[in-house]
Amino acid sequence: MTMDPISDMLTTIRNGLKARLYSVEVPASRLKGEIARVMKDAGYIADFAMTTEFPRKLVITLKYTAKAKPAITELKRVSKPGLRHYVSTAKIPAVLDGMGLTILSTSKGVMSGVEAKKEKLGGEVICTVA
Secondary structure, eight states, X not given: OOSOHHHHHHHHHHHHHHTTOSEEEEEOOHHHHHXXXXXXXXXXXXXXXXXXXXXXXXXXXXXXXXXXXXXXXXXXXXXXXXXXXXXXXXXXXXXXXXTSEEEEXXXXXXXXXXXXXXXXXXXXXXXXXX
């Protein structure tokens, strides 16, 4: 039993990138799938898919540059179960001066920081990707 499944997912991705793996598997959930969707839309992972057999798994295909360097250089969990981190629209953090990605859970679902600013929504900062 894990205390923070999102943190476990991010750690699995980090470890897979360090080991130069093609893809990694994590136990599936709707929130993890949404986080993977935002990362794919931003170009940080190549693809993701949920398996249908029990227990369901989320298979994340990792992305590397032409020189075999990982597309993700830094992956940080911001809001944790013991200390939640909520922000308003004006206080959404910019990662690498806008070159990175902030993933938020808002009232309209999981979205990137840029989308949340366009929608004028604040929410819980799940993680940052650079």
